[in-house]
Amino acid sequence: MSASENVAIPATIPQAVPVRRGMPAWQVALVVLGGLVVAIAPAFVLESFPLFQLTMAVIMGLAVLGLNMVTGFNGQISLGHGAFFALGAYATAILMSHLDWSFWATLPVSAAVCGLVGYGIGFPALRLGGLYLALTTFSLAVAVPQILKHKSIEDWTGGVQGLFLVKPDAPAWMPGGLSADQWMYFVAIGVSGVCFLLCWNLIRGRIGRALMATRDHPTAAEAMGMDTATLKTRAFAVSAMVTGIAGSLSAVAVEFVAPDSFSLMVSITLFVGMVVGGVASILGSLFGGLFVLFVPNIAEAISKAAPGVIYGILLIAFLFILPDGFAGLLRRIAARLRGRG
Amino acid sequence: MLLEVKGLQAGYGQIHVLHGLDFIVEEGGVTALLGANGAGKTTTLRAICGMIRTEGDITLRGERITGRATEDIARRGLAHVPDGRGTFMELSVEENFRLGAYVRSDGEVRSDFERMFEWFPRLKQRWRQQAGTLSGGEQQMLAIARALLLRPKLLLLDEPSFGLAPLIVQEIFGIMRRIRDESGVGILLVEQNANLALELADRAYLLETGRIVVSGPAAEIREDESIRRSYLGY
């Protein structure tokens, strides 16, 4: 081993660490403040339709986050998260339109229902794993619209016609008379923000490490005394809950739910968003949401089929060239900049 | 020269196992490659038939085969009975035979089958049986038969005695002696059981931590007490 090697190795590594850890308090405050401004500003800058689109992008980002919790961080491949999205949307829609509940009151119910169903699905998922789970959830995604249309629940779901509902109005105490669209945007970023923070908190800690250990080295994790079965079913529950909450938000944002809005395409869209945004990345989920909302809009100008084709091509391109997605790309760029500075 | 190896380096990922081997295998007869666990014997065989990344020069009857795909090396007449035997457990003995001769287009496959039955009469009795249901010794026989059906110029054998009862090992080495005398195929034999191997071999190389430390006629190595004591441990 030569002397130059000995010097070169330690010179690069420790540098990167202090920059991250040692960010002074005022810088943190500045970042948080900047983030808030960036998040709030669109409500007052954008016209109502682009604002609606941005609202939907945030909601899709939240749904992708849910998928990421179980597929990205825990390695259980789900191609059927559209089912939880639909479940959340229908829970909110049914409570609001049949029982006149307020939107806020439906949220915990929707979260609980989705969490429970997710927990329940987590059990057979335990026995399947890998490819079989992907296959089963794929089949679930295909069957969802048919189940929603079924006669026996038509009185509640409105059958093929679906259900109409109304966006919540801005509360009177809010200054400046916000429009319903502006308020919806704030509701979306507020709820999503809380979910993102909670998930981030979960992932960066002991539970997150256990989830990823279960994904990467299941046998070793078990040998170290981790209860991988409980971890996996709970991961499924949390994941379904988060995606379900996104479904609830989307139901009020769109003011309409119907079986055909929850086709296989929703599940696939979430999957594409996760891969493009970044598998096992919290922030990447948000990129994924922005991607799945805005790219098809641009592509639709070309042809009805274009969004699908472009989705497919980009999905494969990302898997080949950038398997860690947009978030991974940013991470690498950031690392390089730091390395240079 | 049947096989000539010069400056052979190989390993797995970042780990180097072979540090520049030079050796030859002559036409006909048996060359033994001996050494302790982890000396690099199996790695040498894998390197020769292109199963791992390899540097150096390997020539088979003058044709360089380094860096070629395993299937191309097999097609050039090199048969390998790897550790774990490399039989097709799910397929029948018959199908394993057919696969052994898969790349051949000459008309003598059938008569070679008969020849195998002569050497391995047990396999004839098991003809329709699934290979996975054979005993360990029969599976080893099937593996050797499968390799010979390629009509190879050179046969690589990785520890044919591994995991078998002493009586079965005797039987297999007896058959190998017949093959050596009747077939004329060159054999490169890797063995833990040095005593057995040296009885069969004409020439031997002794491998220690990826380097050749002793080479010479098998009979001489067998007689040399100091080599036996320090390397072969009997």
Next chain:
Amino acid sequence: MDGFAHQIIAGIATGGIYASVALALVMIYQATHHVNFAQGEMATLSTFIAWSMVEAGIPYWLAFLGTVVVSFIIGVLVERLLMRPVQNAPVLTHVGVFIGLLLIVGNMTGWIFGYTTKVFPSPFASSGPLMGGLVSAHELGSTAVTLVVLILVFLFFRYTSLGLAMRAAAYNPRSARLVGIRVGWMLALGWGLAAAIGAVAGMMVAPVVFLDPTMMTGILLYAFAGALIGGIDNPLGAVIGGFAVGVLENLAGAYVVGTELKLTVALAIIIGVLVVRPSGLLGRVVTSRV
């Protein structure tokens, strides 16, 4: 009673289609341990290719043959261009590539041929119902075609040396290389065959369900169910499973849940089989490496 008999026979006819697609799935699974989520979309594209040939005035059976050949080539190309580069990647990547393929092929089909439903011809003259109204000419003909395909596939794998080499490559790629088999090409060949079998299934089902870009989505589900019943690495089991699902689906649709929940029946079979007996009712028990 006639109604019941008809349900069974109709079930066998559609079951043949499921059996073909299930067989295609199993072939790819055996060779590569992948489940091709895009199998349905690829078959639909093939059927559209056949449709354009027939529209262009090419005789049916010639178009049939041409479609099988073109589909085979498409299958080989997909393996070479899309699957080969990621063959050592994790399962998530494989699933992702299949989903990408599903999106590209499915939407391309819609883009090129349009989303309007088309009538696809049946090669079997509909001279009225046969066997006292129990079965239509197309049902009988398509079942026959399916059986012929299945028998050909069986003979190919059992008796030809190429078929044997493909099986060897699937079971044990390392040993297959040692006997000189070009394993990479065997996988591509498996993909080609699977695509060709899928194409036949598409052409046989299109006269019944009518041709549109999403024609095969539901059928793929039944094929999954069939393949799983038979054990996903057991070709013969997949065929039997496919027929069983066809009959089961028809009976359940007619007498139990009604036609609105047919897909859910497939889903229930899939979950049921996987939870109760993951190796399939006819499959071998698969042990996994740690």
